[in-house]
Amino acid sequence: MSRGKPVFMLGLIVFAVIIGWIAGFRAEEKSVAGQAGVLDNLEFEVEGQFARAEAPISFEFPKDHGAHEDYQTEWWYYTGNLATEGGRRFGYQLTFFRRALVSPEMRVERPSEWGVEQVYLAHFALTDVQNSQFFTSEKIGRGAAGLAGAVGEPLYQVWLENWQVRQVGENEYLMKAETDQVRIAFNLRNLKGEILQGDQGYSRKGEEIGNASYYISQTRLETKGEIYLLGEEFQVSGLSWMDHEFSSSALGQDQIGWDWFSLQLDNDTEIMLFTLRNEDGSIDRFSTATIILPNGQTQLFNFKEFEVVVHNQWTSPTTGAVYPSGWTIKIPSIDLTLNVRPLIPNQELVVSYVYWEGAVFSEGNIGDVPVRGYGYVELTGYGQSMRGRF
Numbered sequence: 001m002s003r004g005k006p007v008f009m010l011g012l013i014v015f016a017v018i019i020g021w022i023a024g025f026r027a028e029e030k031s032v033a034g035q036a037g038v039l040d041n042l043e044f045e046v047e048g049q050f051a052r053a054e055a056p057i058s059f060e061f062p063k064d065h066g067a068h069e070d071y072q073t074e075w076w077y078y079t080g081n082l083a084t085e086g087g088r089r090f091g092y093q094l095t096f097f098r099r100a101l102v103s104p105e106m107r108v109e110r111p112s113e114w115g116v117e118q119v120y121l122a123h124f125a126l127t128d129v130q131n132s133q134f135f136t137s138e139k140i141g142r143g144a145a146g147l148a149g150a151v152g153e154p155l156y157q158v159w160l161e162n163w164q165v166r167q168v169g170e171n172e173y174l175m176k177a178e179t180d181q182v183r184i185a186f187n188l189r190n191l192k193g194e195i196l197q198g199d200q201g202y203s204r205k206g207e208e209i210g211n212a213s214y215y216i217s218q219t220r221l222e223t224k225g226e227i228y229l230l231g232e233e234f235q236v237s238g239l240s241w242m243d244h245e246f247s248s249s250a251l252g253q254d255q256i257g258w259d260w261f262s263l264q265l266d267n268d269t270e271i272m273l274f275t276l277r278n279e280d281g282s283i284d285r286f287s288t289a290t291i292i293l294p295n296g297q298t299q300l301f302n303f304k305e306f307e308v309v310v311h312n313q314w315t316s317p318t319t320g321a322v323y324p325s326g327w328t329i330k331i332p333s334i335d336l337t338l339n340v341r342p343l344i345p346n347q348e349l350v351v352s353y354v355y356w357e358g359a360v361f362s363e364g365n366i367g368d369v370p371v372r373g374y375g376y377v378e379l380t381g382y383g384q385s386m387r388g389r390f
Contacts, residue, residue, distance in 0.1 A: 050103050050248035052210030056200040059216065062167060065244060066152025067098055068214075069118060072248040074098040076150065076158045078165065078175065079262065080186075080223050080240030081359050081374035090227055090236060091127035091343060091359025091376070092184060094165070094177050096120060096158045098143065098150065118143030122160040123351060126182045127359045128229060132344045134358075135229075137179045138351040139163060173221075178228075186225035188240055190218050192296045197272060204286055205249060205276065213247035219262070219270040219292050239264050241376065254278045257381015259308070259324070263338065263362050265373035268294040271338070273329065275308055277381060289331060299334075306331045314345045316356075321348070321383035323356045329364075338364035340377070354383030 051070040068074060076096045083089045102117045120143050125136040141148040141160050150158040155167040163177040171190040177183070197203050197215040204212040221240035226233055241262045256279050263271040270292040276284035287303040312326035325345055329338045340362045347358025356379040363372035 050100065053202060053212040053214050053247045053249065054210050056202040057214065059194070059196070059201060059214075061152075061194055062156040063152040064216065065150075065156035065158075065167075067118070067150040068246040069098075069100060071246045072100045072103075074150070074246035075244070076165070077243040078240055079357075079359075079376040080221070080238060081264075081376075082223060082227070082236035082238035084234050084236055088234065089129040089343065089359075090234070091129070091347075091374075092227075093123060093125040093357055093376070094163065094175065094184075095123045096148075096150065096160060096163075096165075097122070118149075120148035120160050121352070122148075122163050123349060124163060124177045124179065124182070125347070125349060125357065126184070126227070126229065127344060127347055129343045129359070132346070134344065134347050135179070135182050136349050136351065137182075140352075175225075181230055183228040184225065186223050186240070189222040191220040191222055192218070192292070195219050195292055195296065195298060197290060197298075198288070198300070203245070203288070206255070206284070206286055208249075211249045213245040213249065216244045217272065217292075218242040219272070220264060220268070239374070241270075254280070255284055258378070260378040261308075261327075261329070261340070261360075261375065262377075263340070263360075263373055263375035265362070265371045267366070267369065267371050269366075269371070271329070271375075273306065273308070275303070289329075291331075291334070291336075301331055301333070305333060314342075316346070316348050316383070318348065318350055319354050319383045321354060321356075323348070323379050323382050327377075329362075335367045336364070338362045338371070340375075342377070343374075348383075355380045356382065 050072040078094045079092065081089065081091050097120065099119050100117065101119060120141050122139045125134065127134055139160050143149050148160040157164065157166045165173055165175045167173050173188040175184065175186040175188060195217040197217055201214050201216055202212060203215040219241055221242060223240045224237045227236055241264065255276050258274050258276050260274040261271065271289065273289040275287040278284055283303060285303050289301040289306040291299040307330045309328045310324040311328065313322050314325035315322050325342055327340045329340060330336065340360050343359045343361060348354065348356045358377060360375050360377050362375060365371060
């Protein structure tokens with residue numbers, strides 16, 4: 001959602017992590033099997049007041065790529081579409097979430113480096129288009145003793161154990177992540193600088209003051225590197241996208257989920273679009289579309305100025321959830337029409353919560369100019385409501 005990605009489960013994962021640490025484990029990598037639903041009946045309430053996104057603020061980079069611990073929730077989302085020289089395509093997602101356990105006024109000096117005030121969660125997924133395979137993993141870890149964290153000075157870095165994105169120079173980054181089946185090692189170069197979504201980086205989600213996030217993107221990251229899949233190595237290149245948001249807000253009372261699109265077109269233009277879905281099936285008025293032009297300027301459209309039409313559906317054989325699976329996006333004022341389809345149908349993550357996030361292809365026109373490209377779509381609230389989960 002605005003990549004409104006507060007997909008970090010409110011307190012449920014936090015509680016599980018704390019119980020796990022009491023039992024003496026470090027960060028744990030988990031396969032998808034059997035994860036969904038195991039935390040649904042746990043509750044954990046964090047006391048105190050956190051900072052809220054209430055108005056536009058000034059940003060300083062790379063400092064503001066780091067963690068903002070006075071806010072309760074934060075996430076760093078990387079997605080990308082890559083291909084070999086021979087045209088074999090892959091999509092990837094590497095996402096880090098931070099959740100504060102202690103509000104600013106309740107923090108105290110802790111005698112041990114293992115003392116916990118922040119918890120981190122990460123998701124790693126790879127789409128193998130040729131073989132219609134989808135690989136996912138999840139890690140949870142404490143933001144202490146160097147196990148997980150995010151910093152913006154002197155250079156930006158976010159990590160959870162050996163999953164990491166690290167700045168190595170101006171607009172230059174290294175990304176690494178691995179599981180038993182998949183390993184990636186990428187070099188990323190930011191071609192457009194930082195894009196401030198919404199109103200100078202202030203992205204509203206609902207009526208209530210503070211029901212918003214601060215939202216920064218890098219929408220065109222030139223990407224090169226290696227994918228190691230089931231013992232085979234692939235040299236790949238393409239484009240990635242990064243979203244970074246922080247807030248202390250939640251979905252509104254009637255909102256159950258969101259559909260989010262990030263599309264990178266071959267005319268050096270990007271589209272970020274999200275629709276917030278209400279329980280009665282309507283689209284919330286805080287849904288938004290943004291066009292990022294070749295020069296980095298943005299053009300914002302409110303929910304009445306664009307349309308998303310669903311053409312197909314896909315039913316998960318694992319969860320039974322029914323997801324949209326094929327769309328037409330229209331923005332009449334700029335004569336934009338795009339048809340969007342998943343590269344493979346099954347890109348559902350069944351981890352600590354259930355959602356669909358996958359690589360897509362788009363083609364259409366802006367005026368008389370044909371355009372095509374790749375991107376990512378995230379669909380939440382279809383397998384389970386996201387209300388109260390962040």
